[in-house]
Amino acid sequence: MDTFLQQIINGLTLGSVYAIVALGYTMVYGIIQLINFAHGEVVMIGAMVAYSTIVALSGGTGLPPALVLASGVAAAIPVCMAVGYALERVAYRPLRHAPRLAPLITAIGLSIILQHLALIVWSRNPLPYPQIIATVTYQITATAGGATITNVQIAIIGGSLATMALLLFLVYRTKLGIAMRAVAQNQQVAGLMGIDINRVISLTFVIGAGLAAIAGVMVGSYYGIAHYQMGFILGLKAFSAAVLGGIGNLGGAMLGGLLLGIIEALGAGYVGDLTNLCNLSGWSTALAQRCAVDSNLTLFGSNYQDVFAFLVLIAVLVFRPSGLLGERVSDRA
Amino acid sequence: MLVLSRLELAYGGIQAVKGIDIVVDQGELVCLVGANGAGKTTTLKGICGLLPVKAGTIVYRGENVTGSPAFRLVRQGLALVPEGRGVFGGLTIEENLAMGAYIRTDRAGVAADVERVYALFPRLKERRRQTAGTLSGGEQQMLAMGRAIMSRPKLLLLDEPSMGLAPLMVQKVFETIIAVAREGVTILLVEQNARLALEVSHRGYVMESGEITLAGEARALLHDPKVRAAYLGEAA
Numbered sequence: 015m016d017t018f019l020q021q022i023i024n025g026l027t028l029g030s031v032y033a034i035v036a037l038g039y040t041m042v043y044g045i046i047q048l049i050n051f052a053h054g055e056v057v058m059i060g061a062m063v064a065y066s067t068i069v070a071l072s073g074g075t076g077l078p079p080a081l082v083l084a085s086g087v088a089a090a091i092p093v094c095m096a097v098g099y100a101l102e103r104v105a106y107r108p109l110r111h112a113p114r115l116a117p118l119i120t121a122i123g124l125s126i127i128l129q130h131l132a133l134i135v136w137s138r139n140p141l142p143y144p145q146i147i148a149t150v151t152y153q154i155t156a157t158a159g160g161a162t163i164t165n166v167q168i169a170i171i172g173g174s175l176a177t178m179a180l181l182l183f184l185v186y187r188t189k190l191g192i193a194m195r196a197v198a199q200n201q202q203v204a205g206l207m208g209i210d211i212n213r214v215i216s217l218t219f220v221i222g223a224g225l226a227a228i229a230g231v232m233v234g235s236y237y238g239i240a241h242y243q244m245g246f247i248l249g250l251k252a253f254s255a256a257v258l259g260g261i262g263n264l265g266g267a268m269l270g271g272l273l274l275g276i277i278e279a280l281g282a283g284y285v286g287d288l289t290n291l292c293n294l295s296g297w298s299t300a301l302a303q304r305c306a307v308d309s310n311l312t313l314f315g316s317n318y319q320d321v322f323a324f325l326v327l328i329a330v331l332v333f334r335p336s337g338l339l340g341e342r343v344s345d346r347a
Numbered sequence: 348m349l350v351l352s353r354l355e356l357a358y359g360g361i362q363a364v365k366g367i368d369i370v371v372d373q374g375e376l377v378c379l380v381g382a383n384g385a386g387k388t389t390t391l392k393g394i395c396g397l398l399p400v401k402a403g404t405i406v407y408r409g410e411n412v413t414g415s416p417a418f419r420l421v422r423q424g425l426a427l428v429p430e431g432r433g434v435f436g437g438l439t440i441e442e443n444l445a446m447g448a449y450i451r452t453d454r455a456g457v458a459a460d461v462e463r464v465y466a467l468f469p470r471l472k473e474r475r476r477q478t479a480g481t482l483s484g485g486e487q488q489m490l491a492m493g494r495a496i497m498s499r500p501k502l503l504l505l506d507e508p509s510m511g512l513a514p515l516m517v518q519k520v521f522e523t524i525i526a527v528a529r530e531g532v533t534i535l536l537v538e539q540n541a542r543l544a545l546e547v548s549h550r551g552y553v554m555e556s557g558e559i560t561l562a563g564e565a566r567a568l569l570h571d572p573k574v575r576a577a578y579l580g581e582a583a
Contacts, residue, residue, distance in 0.1 A: 189445065189449070192438065192442045192445055192446060193446065193449060195435070195437065195438060195442075196435050196438060196442075196446050199435045199436065199437050199438070200433060200435060202397060202417075202429075202433075203429060203433040203434075203435070204435075204446070205397070205416065205417040205418045205421075206395065206397075206417050206418075206421060206426070206427050206429065206433070207418075207421065207446045207447060207449045207450075207494075207498070208418050208421035208422050208449050208450035208498065209418055209446070209449055210418050211418070
């Protein structure tokens with residue numbers, strides 16, 4: 015039971031990061047039906063910029079740690095926004111009316127370019143995120159040694175929820191948000207309302223990139239490491255989360271992100287036990303003898319964690335391509 | 348107000364409008380009638396900057412606006428109610444009206460105009476928090492017109508407002524057109540229902556295969572034997 019609760023907490027932490035990244039995918043898809051595969055790299059750049067800022071500021075400046083971390087976020091957001099804006103303006107806008115394969119391939123190319131720019135700037139080594147805020151672990155079950163939650167996890171979950179609430183307010187309660195939804199539904203008519211479509215699309219990329227910056231700092235702080243390739247798998251997982259929830263749907267991205275995080279954590283937590291061949295000791299004496307020495311003879315360990323996201327992606331594409339909250343694809347004109 | 352000179356437009360590779368001249372004066376209600384495929388909708392789209400102009404000029408309020416994108420023209424007081432209404436189906440009625448007023452910054456004026464639209468179409472007020480996709484065709488047409496009014500246009504372009512509507516609804520839509528025109532909004536109305544359009548308009552143009560074949564006082568056109576035969580379903 016404690017494993018279960020612990021994995022739910024871990025999953026929620028990871029899932030709230032996925033949710034924020036997935037929102038970036040889904041917003042862009044919703045408005046111009048483009049999968050921005052370079053989005054994961056924007057997350058990476060956010061983590062890197064925050065890393066550099068934190069390292070620069072924590073070296074004997076005597077600033078309070080919380081302020082240093084906040085400066086990291088504050089530096090990462092505008093840089094990522096600029097990258098997001100540039101991606102759209104330079105690479106995607108000229109291809110707005112090209113066949114859909116062209117922007118898709120461009121996105122993959124941009125992803126590679128951004129990775130290698132980061133490699134030049136930040137080197138190929140994994141960079142240790144400075145632990146400027148001491149990790150505090152809270153016991154949440156009655157028995158000692160049970161499930162725990164750390165202050166970092168609380169900050170990530172709380173920060174994500176606040177970010178998502180802010181985004182929902184922006185999209186559903188402000189004029190810009192209504193205009194974004196109007197452009198997503200019918201660009202031509204939106205233009206007839208006096209909405210500058212290019213500006214709204216740019217802003218969508220910029221907002222998504224701002225979310226990616228926040229997610230980047232979260233991932234860096236959670237795993238304690240930043241690396242120029244960290245955005246790739248993370249991006250693919252967040253994309254899977256967006257598809258799971260129904261791509262183009264904001265609520266879907268949030269739900270999909272949280273669910274994917276939990277599925278992944280539970281999968282990682284139980285896959286070892288479930289595929290432990292010692293469970294089958296009764297079937298073979300040779301196996302029983304082997305297991306008497308070492309009771310762990312697992313086929314798949316928790317290092318297979320990454321597999322679950324993609325199993326979910328495959329299952330969704332086979333059984334419910336529109337995702338949990340998505341409309342049927344044929345309903346979109 | 349609006350002067351089209353030798354305007355040529357292509358639609359899908361076909362020359363749909365072949366050098367037409369149309370003038371709409373301040374405060375007028377002018378209609379453009381003609382059969383399906385005559386190039387009426389293409390003309391409106393060309394005026395709004397939704398289609399590239401091949402040749403000729405569009406002068407709006409004394410300024411050459413040929414090739415201006417739609418969103419700029421809207422800011423200069425031009426509004427189009429597109430064919431098939433083009434409401435944002437996933438947005439609520441309130442949000443649709445808010446988008447109509449997108450270019451305006453006077454909150455109090457916008458709020459007052461929302462009430463004006465609701466007074467004109469009480470059905471919309473009842474359903475203001477519903478998404479526009481749940482409305483009937485007639486209600487959507489009302490919403491589209493209400494939304495256009497929200498921008499306080501100086502020139503309103505209407506594309507087939509009666510299309511696909513029940514007769515009672517058509518009547519309501521045309522009553523609204525007349526009411527809006529009385530408030531001083533200049534209107535260019537495109538209609539397949541030539542009789543109705545000519546009855547409410549000051550002047551009319553008849554379009555055939557991309558060319559203007561007849562023009563004049565609406566009342567005169569209504570009694571023109573050629574128009575009667577071709578568009579009003581009467582023997583010459």
